Amino acid sequence: MTTTAPVVGFDQVSKRFGDVRAVNGLTLSLRPGETVALLGPNGAGKSTTLDLLLGLKQPDSGTVRVFGTGPREAIVAGRVGAMLQSGGLMDEVTVAELVGLACGLHPRPYRPADVLARAGIAQIADRKVDKLSGGQAQRVRFALATAGDSDLIVLDEPTTGMDVTTRQAFWATMREQADQGRTVLFATHYLEEADAIADRVLVLHRGGLLADGTAAEIKAKAGARRIAFDLEGDLDEAALRALPFVTALTLSGGTAASGAGRTVRIQSTDADATVHAVYGLGLYPRNLEVAGLGLEQAFVALTTAEEAKSE
Numbered sequence: 429m430t431t432t433a434p435v436v437g438f439d440q441v442s443k444r445f446g447d448v449r450a451v452n453g454l455t456l457s458l459r460p461g462e463t464v465a466l467l468g469p470n471g472a473g474k475s476t477t478l479d480l481l482l483g484l485k486q487p488d489s490g491t492v493r494v495f496g497t498g499p500r501e502a503i504v505a506g507r508v509g510a511m512l513q514s515g516g517l518m519d520e521v522t523v524a525e526l527v528g529l530a531c532g533l534h535p536r537p538y539r540p541a542d543v544l545a546r547a548g549i550a551q552i553a554d555r556k557v558d559k560l561s562g563g564q565a566q567r568v569r570f571a572l573a574t575a576g577d578s579d580l581i582v583l584d585e586p587t588t589g590m591d592v593t594t595r596q597a598f599w600a601t602m603r604e605q606a607d608q609g610r611t612v613l614f615a616t617h618y619l620e621e622a623d624a625i626a627d628r629v630l631v632l633h634r635g636g637l638l639a640d641g642t643a644a645e646i647k648a649k650a651g652a653r654r655i656a657f658d659l660e661g662d663l664d665e666a667a668l669r670a671l672p673f674v675t676a677l678t679l680s681g682g683t684a685a686s687g688a689g690r691t692v693r694i695q696s697t698d699a700d701a702t703v704h705a706v707y708g709l710g711l712y713p714r715n716l717e718v719a720g721l722g723l724e725q726a727f728v729a730l731t732t733a734e735e736a737k738s739e
């Protein structure tokens with residue numbers, strides 16, 4: 429029986445900077461063909477994790493394997509393409525020269541013209557790299573990450589600075605890469621991107637893995653649902669906050685003084701019981717909606733609950 433090494437394997441990996449545990453006993457394994465989003469609040473350890481994976485930093489303890497070898501060997505073999513957050517682009521060279529260089533260094537290069545076209549930067553190929561807008565520079569970084577036929581593409585906040593159209597085009601291109609069987613790992617603060625694109629979501633918190641699953645599983649793990657309804661007339665906010673199973677409540681629309689209709693939004697860990705209790709207060713909720721949490725709300729609920737635990 430043959431066993432295939434995971435694309436990426438972290439085993440009890442830790443990395444400290446002084447007193448800060450940037451990555452703390454992290455164990456994870458990525459399988460071929462997965463598109464994986466790495467989420468976490470600021471300082472959770474996302475960039476450090478990617479740096480460890482790319483061999484740019486060495487763990488204090490634990491092991492990092494990429495395609496069964498050390499990160500450096502995997503990169504030298506051309507198996508990994510990376511787009512880093514602040515990866516400085518060389519000054520004084522044109523986009524075409526820089527992409528040509530990246531293709532020249534890759535063991536399994538694509539044609540530079542194809543790389544430029546795929547990244548949507550053919551029309552700015554002659555421009556100096558230090559004269560690009562933020563979104564254009566991101567596209568150039570993406571071109572460098574896809575200069576050759578790599579099996580794993582690692583992207584650190586790839587769409588930061590891109591406008592909506594550029595972002596959509598970027599993800600369409602990325603999907604093509606994934607559909608060809610590549611593994612894609614991206615760190616992002618845009619949770620809607622993770623929800624729409626990733627097959628698997630890893631939530632980091634304080635250097636450890638807080639959640640690992642599909643976006644649907646992460647939403648379910650947060651264990652709460654959203655309830656929204658409108659109320660007319662006097663509204664007793666304290667009574668609403670005291671409803672059973674409520675974990676968050678916001679009011680919008682008219683003010684109590686104006687008597688205009690107000691919209692009540694509630695997060696509840698038992699929506700049926702909460703709605704039942706709303707009627708129990710003698711209220712008449714209109715336009716009642718009950719829905720699962722979005723990934724963003726689930727992420728906030730999970731990380732806030734974890735913060736509360738460690739305080």
Ligand SMILES: Nc1ncnc2c1ncn2[C@@H]1O[C@H](COP(=O)(O)OP(=O)(O)OP(=O)(O)O)[C@@H](O)[C@H]1O
Nearest residue numbers: 445448449450468469470471472473474475476477
């Ligand atoms: N070179 C360094 N020296 C000292 N501390 C560092 C260094 N790099 C990272 N850290 C610290 O390690 C922790 C994790 O940082 P990291 O950049 O990995 O987080 P992140 O999840 O990528 O954050 P962000 O979402 O803000 O980009 C943070 O507390 C950060 O301040």
